[in-house]
Amino acid sequence: MRPNYNKIYQDLLKMQYPEKLECPKVREQLTKLDSTEEILKLNEKLFKPTKETAKTNQQLKTYDKKTMLKLLSYQKKHDLSTSFMSRKYKISRTTFSKWKKILEEELSATSKK
Structure with missing residues (x-):
């Protein structure tokens, strides 16, 4: 069973960046989280990773x-x-x-x- 990334990101945005949740582009992207690629792109846009976190995240990525x-x-x-x-x-x-x-x-x- 696959996690509900739409719900996860909505909850994250509600807690940390409520203003981003009001943006229509972000809401549209939340509905289109079908593949790993789309999830990674959204995560990159929302949270702007540092070099350290990017390196760590790269090691932990999985692809569908x-x-x-x-x-x-x-x-x-x-x-x-x-x-x-x-x-x-x-x-x-x-x-x-x-x-x-x-x-x-x-x-x-x-x-x-």
Whole structure:
């Protein structure tokens, strides 16, 4: 079961930044928290991480299947190397390689569409 990020962020904003909760853009983004990528983007916009917290958070990130497929299809579509992708998204090359092995069939099915 997946946490209700919409509710979590609403509660956080009520306590720390009630003025941000009134902004229509923020409310719209709260309703669109479907993938890990969207959650991370919202978190970055709201809380402006420092270098220390960014490094710690990077080590603790997990990605859902939808986000993994999106990143791998982006890599394939634009013919990018694993090294480039690892630098751009701050994910190890080993992780990208594991994702490719695990999601090989699904990646080829989505690229044919």
